Amino acid sequence: MAQAIDYSIFVRHDGPLAEMDLAVEGVGCAGCIRKIEGGLKRVPGIVDARLNFTSRRLAVQWRDRDIDAGQVLGALERIGYHGHPFATADAEADDTRHAKWLLRCLAVAGFAAMNIMLLSVSVWSGNAGDITQETRDLFHWLSALIALPTAAYAGQPFFQSAWRVLRLRKVNMDVPISLGVILALGLSLVETINHAEHAYFDSAVMLLFFLLCGRYFDHAMRQKTRAVAGNLAALKSEMAHRFDGSEVVTVPVAALRPGDRVLIRPGDRVPADGTVINGVSEIDDSLITGETEKRAVGPGATLYAGSVNFAGTLSVKVTAAGSATLIDEIERLLEGAVGAKSRYVRLADRAARLYAPVVHTAAAMTAAGWLIAGASLHDAIVVAISVLIITCPCALALAIPAVQVVASGALFRAGLIVNSGDAIERTAEADTVIFDKTGTLTMPDPCVQNRANVPPDVLESAARLALSSRHPLAAAVAREAISKMPFDGASEESGRGVRALVDGAEARLGSAEFCEIDPAELSASHNAATSLIAFSHGDRRALFTVSQSLRPDAIAVARRLRALGLELAILSGDRAEAVAPVADALGLASWQAGLKPAEKIAFIEHMKAQGRRVLMVGDGLNDAPALAAAYASISPISAAHLTQAQADAVFMGERLEPVLDAVLLSRRARTLMRQNLWLAVAYNAIAVPIAMAGLVTPLIAAAAMSGSSILVTLNALRARTGSVPGRRPSLAAVQKVQSA
Amino acid sequence: MNILIFLVPIALGLGLTGLCAFLWSLRAGQYDDLEGAALRPLSDDDLGR
Numbered sequence: 125m126a127q128a129i130d131y132s133i134f135v136r137h138d139g140p141l142a143e144m145d146l147a148v149e150g151v152g153c154a155g156c157i158r159k160i161e162g163g164l165k166r167v168p169g170i171v172d173a174r175l176n177f178t179s180r181r182l183a184v185q186w187r188d189r190d191i192d193a194g195q196v197l198g199a200l201e202r203i204g205y206h207g208h209p210f211a212t213a214d215a216e217a218d219d220t221r222h223a224k225w226l227l228r229c230l231a232v233a234g235f236a237a238m239n240i241m242l243l244s245v246s247v248w249s250g251n252a253g254d255i256t257q258e259t260r261d262l263f264h265w266l267s268a269l270i271a272l273p274t275a276a277y278a279g280q281p282f283f284q285s286a287w288r289v290l291r292l293r294k295v296n297m298d299v300p301i302s303l304g305v306i307l308a309l310g311l312s313l314v315e316t317i318n319h320a321e322h323a324y325f326d327s328a329v330m331l332l333f334f335l336l337c338g339r340y341f342d343h344a345m346r347q348k349t350r351a352v353a354g355n356l357a358a359l360k361s362e363m364a365h366r367f368d369g370s371e372v373v374t375v376p377v378a379a380l381r382p383g384d385r386v387l388i389r390p391g392d393r394v395p396a397d398g399t400v401i402n403g404v405s406e407i408d409d410s411l412i413t414g415e416t417e418k419r420a421v422g423p424g425a426t427l428y429a430g431s432v433n434f435a436g437t438l439s440v441k442v443t444a445a446g447s448a449t450l451i452d453e454i455e456r457l458l459e460g461a462v463g464a465k466s467r468y469v470r471l472a473d474r475a476a477r478l479y480a481p482v483v484h485t486a487a488a489m490t491a492a493g494w495l496i497a498g499a500s501l502h503d504a505i506v507v508a509i510s511v512l513i514i515t516c517p518c519a520l521a522l523a524i525p526a527v528q529v530v531a532s533g534a535l536f537r538a539g540l541i542v543n544s545g546d547a548i549e550r551t552a553e554a555d556t557v558i559f560d561k562t563g564t565l566t567m568p569d570p571c572v573q574n575r576a577n578v579p580p581d582v583l584e585s586a587a588r589l590a591l592s593s594r595h596p597l598a599a600a601v602a603r604e605a606i607s608k609m610p611f612d613g614a615s616e617e618s619g620r621g622v623r624a625l626v627d628g629a630e631a632r633l634g635s636a637e638f639c640e641i642d643p644a645e646l647s648a649s650h651n652a653a654t655s656l657i658a659f660s661h662g663d664r665r666a667l668f669t670v671s672q673s674l675r676p677d678a679i680a681v682a683r684r685l686r687a688l689g690l691e692l693a694i695l696s697g698d699r700a701e702a703v704a705p706v707a708d709a710l711g712l713a714s715w716q717a718g719l720k721p722a723e724k725i726a727f728i729e730h731m732k733a734q735g736r737r738v739l740m741v742g743d744g745l746n747d748a749p750a751l752a753a754a755y756a757s758i759s760p761i762s763a764a765h766l767t768q769a770q771a772d773a774v775f776m777g778e779r780l781e782p783v784l785d786a787v788l789l790s791r792r793a794r795t796l797m798r799q800n801l802w803l804a805v806a807y808n809a810i811a812v813p814i815a816m817a818g819l820v821t822p823l824i825a826a827a828a829m830s831g832s833s834i835l836v837t838l839n840a841l842r843a844r845t846g847s848v849p850g851r852r853p854s855l856a857a858v859q860k861v862q863s864a
Numbered sequence: 865m866n867i868l869i870f871l872v873p874i875a876l877g878l879g880l881t882g883l884c885a886f887l888w889s890l891r892a893g894q895y896d897d898l899e900g901a902a903l904r905p906l907s908d909d910d911l912g913r
Contacts (some may be wrong), residue, residue: 182876227890235883239876259868542908843875 129363131193133379134209141171144193146182146207147358151175156205163203170196179351182207194436197776209376216354219347229278235331236274240267241826244326248823257319264316267325271309278332279305281339297476297521300483303853304512305331311509316541324513327825331518331731334833335795338525342545347530349541353774356761364395367439380442388438389616391594394431398440405436408596411764412745414562414697416672418655430745430764432596437618457749470546471794472524475801479520487511490816500606508816514815519832523800526840531793535842538785539776540758547772550699550756551786552794553737557685558728560742560756561696561703565710566672567778568743570600573669575652578841581667585626586659589614594621596656598633600670621658629662641665674709681780682710684863688787691736695724697746724750741783743767756781793843800836807832 136143148160157175160182164173184196193209194793200207204698222571243263256687279302286298305328312323364380365372367388372387377395380386380745394407406418411430418434421427424615428439491508495501532542542548552690559565575583587605590598592614611631614624621634639658645667654671682692694715696703707715716727728750731738740747740754743763751757757770768774775782811828815818889895 157900157903158907175900176897177903178897224890227895228887231883231886231890235879239879262868266876270876572879687878 129194129374129376129842130379131197131376133211133376134211135193137188137393140187140189141185142188143183143185144196145210145212146184146197147210147355148180148182148200149208149359151177151180151205154356159203160200160205162201162567164196164725167191167196169201170199179316180355181210197298197757210354210358211378212354216347216350219343219350223340223343223347226336226343229281230333230336230340232274233278233329235334236270236278237329237333240270240326243267244822244826246324248355248821249786251321256502260321261316261319263325263404264312264325267323268313268316271312271325271329274329275305275309275332278336282324282332282335284440295476295480296473297479300476300480301331301335301521303517305329307449307509308513311506311513313342314492315501315506322822324510324825327513327822329828330826330829334518334830335521337527338522340524341529345532345536346542346545349536352536353541357765362393362395365389367394372661382442382444384442384596386440386442388427388433389442389594390433391596392433392437394427394433394440396429396442397444398427398442400427401439401441402823403436403438405438406434408432408434410562410672411743414560416562416698416702428745434596438821440531455539457725470524471549471579471797471801472521473522475520475523483512483515486515486812486816493816494818507816510818510820510825511815514811514820514828517838518829520801520805520831522836523804523840524797526837527796527800527843530840530843531789531796535773535786536851538777538780538789540786541774541776542772542775544772547756547789549797550737550772551739552790553788554690554739554756555734556691556693556731556784557739557741557787558693558695558750560740560744560747560750561694561706562672562698563743564741564747564760564781565678565694565706566674570596570655570670570672572600572604573671573673574667575604578666582659582661582664585631586633586668586753589622589624589626589659591632592616592624593633595622597655597670598622601633601657601659601668626661631661633657633659636667639665641667674706675778675780676781676795677781679710681784682712683788684784686711689788690739694717695727697721697724697744698711721746721749726755739794741789753851757785789843796840796843800839803836803839804832807835 131144134144151160157177160175161173164170168187170184172185173182173615182200186196197207197209243266246256247255247260247263260300265290266634280306282298282301285296286302288295290299306329308324308331312325312328313321340385363374364373364377366380367373367385380396386395388397388405390405400423403424404420404422407416407421407427408416409428409431410416411432421438427438435841450659483723487508490511491504494504494507497509515589528545528548530775531548535542535548572583573615578586583604583607587601587603588600588607588609589611591605591608591610593599593602593616611624611626616620616622617634617638621632623630623632623634625631634657636643636656636658639660641658641660654669657666657670659666659670667859692710694703694707694712696708696715696717698717698762703715704716707713716723719727724747728740729736737755740751740757741759742751742757743760746766747759747766748764748767748770751759757771758773759767759773761768761774761776763771763774773786775786807828813818814824894901
C-alpha cells in the first residue's frame, strides 16, 4: 500500500514505550509462536512481543522514537502473518475481570471445602468412636473459623445477585441458595456454641464450591466465544480514506469523527453514515435494506455505513461515525422491539419461582409438625433448617448451567457463537423460522452465474485479470481464478474497467462498451436481478452475469428444518422478482417481498399473536429490529455490526447448516435441561421426607448433595456427543474458528 | 490428642500456602494462555545462545 496508515487510535503510550494489541491471522502451530516472537524481537526498536496462542492475539511493545505502528505491522507481514490492530471492547474487559473474580472465589471456596471436610470426616468418624466433647468443639470452631470468612468472600456472586432481584421484588435461583447458605452457617454456629453433635459448615461451603464451578465454567465458555467474535470483528475492521486538509490519510474506521471528510473509491465499503459532497456513483445498499438493485447517488445524497460503492469516486462528509451509525427509523423500531425479549423468563428462574415457596412452606410445616408432636422449639427449628439445607438447590442450580456450558461448546464447534445465556432455550422452543433473503439465504457476496457457458481458459484469463481490479463485480469474477497470480502491468481505468497485455494481445475486463461487445447480445442477457461484466481478449469476447446465489446447502437445510416440524417463511426487503425464484427453489409457499423494517416487525407481531414462536435469521441493518422482536434470532457473521449485536447467536462460514445445528443442538439441550430438573425433583422427593423425619446428619447431607450434583453434571455431558444424529460438526467451521 | 496442637495448624498452613500460590499464579497471568504454554517448550530457540 502506497499510503501510510494512521493507527494511532489503537496505540497505548507508556513513557517512551508504545504498545498495541493485534489479532493475528493464520496462527496454527507451535512454530508460529517462535517465528512471530523471535522475528519481531529482532526488529530494531521492538522491545517485546508476546503471542497469546489461546486467543490468537499478539501484544507488541516498541520504542516510539525508533519505529511506528505501521512499521511494526509491516515487519509482521514480512514474517508472513497478517495482523489486525485491536482495541479490546469494554464488555470483553469487564468479562475478563469478572472471570478472574469468579476464579478467586472458586479457589477460596475449594480451599475451605477441602479443609473443612478434613475436619468433618474426623468428627464423623469420632462420633462413631470415642471423640471427646472438647475435641469435637475444637474442630467445629476451626470449621467455623474457615467457613464464615469463606462464605463472606466466595458467597458474594450469589448474595449480590439475590439482593439485586429481591429489591425488584422478584425471585431467582440465587435467593434460595443465599438463604440456604446463611441459615446453614447460622444454625451450625448456634449448635457449636451449644456443644451439639452436628454442624453443617461442610455442606454450606461445599454447596458454594459446586455452584461456583458451574458458574465459572459457564462464564469461561462465554468468554471464549466472545474472544473469537472479537477477533473476527478485528479481521473485518475496515479502513477509511480521510481528508486531512488536502491530503488523504488512511485511518481505521474507528478513528472517524462526525464532520470528517472521507474519500470513497469504487469497490470501497461506505465507512460511516454521511452525505455526498461531490461525485456521482451507484451504491449497493443490500446490507442495509436487502434491496439488490443499485441506487444512483449524487451530491446531497445520504449514504449508510455498510453499503458498497460500485461506480465513481465520492467525497463524503461523515454525519455519524462508529457505533452511532443508525438509521432513524430503525433506531425507533429497535427501542420498541428490545423489550420483548427481556420479558422471557428463563427455565431456571421459572423453576426457582416454583421451588422457593414450596421448599420454604415445607420447612415451616416441618417446624410446626414437630412442635405439635411435642418437640422443643430448638429441635423443631433444627429439623426445619435441615430440610432447607438438604433441599438446598445444588442439583437444581447446576441443572441448567451445566447443560448450557456443554451445549454452547457443541454449538461453537458447529460454527455458532452464542451471545446470550438463554438463547439456547428460546431457540429450542421456536416453531417458525423466518429468513431474510439477501445475505442470509444467499451468499453475502455476488458470484458469476454463467460459468458453464464460458470456455474455461477464457474464464481463467478473465479471473486473473480481475485480480487487478477493485470493482465489486470484478471481485466476483476474481473468485473464479484457479491461479491467484495477477497479470503483470495491468492498469485500471476508473469507471470503465481494467486492461493488460496477455500473450501478445490486449485483454480487457469491464463495461460492455469498454470491451466492444455487440449491444444486441447485451440486451439479450439483461435482467434486473443480475449485473453484467464483459471481457475481451484479442478477438474473443465473453459476457459474465453476476448475481447473488443461494448458499450451497440452503435447499437441504430448508428441507431438514421442515422435516423437524418447523414452518418456514421469507421476509425480504428486496423486489418480488428477486425473492420469488429463491422461495421457489426452497419450496416455500410463504414469502413476502419489498418489506420495510416496520412491516417485518408487524409480520412477526402477527405471528406472535397467533401464538407462534419465531426464530428470525437475518443479516441486514433493516433486519435488526425484526431480530430484536423475534422470540430468538441468528445472524451470519457477515451481517452489519448493529444487526449482530441484536442476534442471540452468530454463525460463521458460507453454509446455512449452523442454523439447522442450532435448532437440533438447542432442542437436545432443552430436553437435557428438563431431565436434569426432574432428576433434581426426584432427589428432593427422596431427601425431603428423610429430612422432615429429622434423620439427616451432616454426613447424609454432604453425600446427597455431591451425589445429586455429579448425577446432574454427568447427564449434562450428554449434550456434547451424539448431538446431531448421523453427522459430525462441520470441519470447515471448526477450522475457521481455530484459525481465527 | 496433644499432637493436634501441631497437626491442625500445619494442615491449615499447608492449605493456605496452596491457596496463596494459586492466587499469586492467577495474578501473574499464568492462566492467560494455557494452549501456548503447552507449546512453548517445543521451540528450540533458546539452545543457540
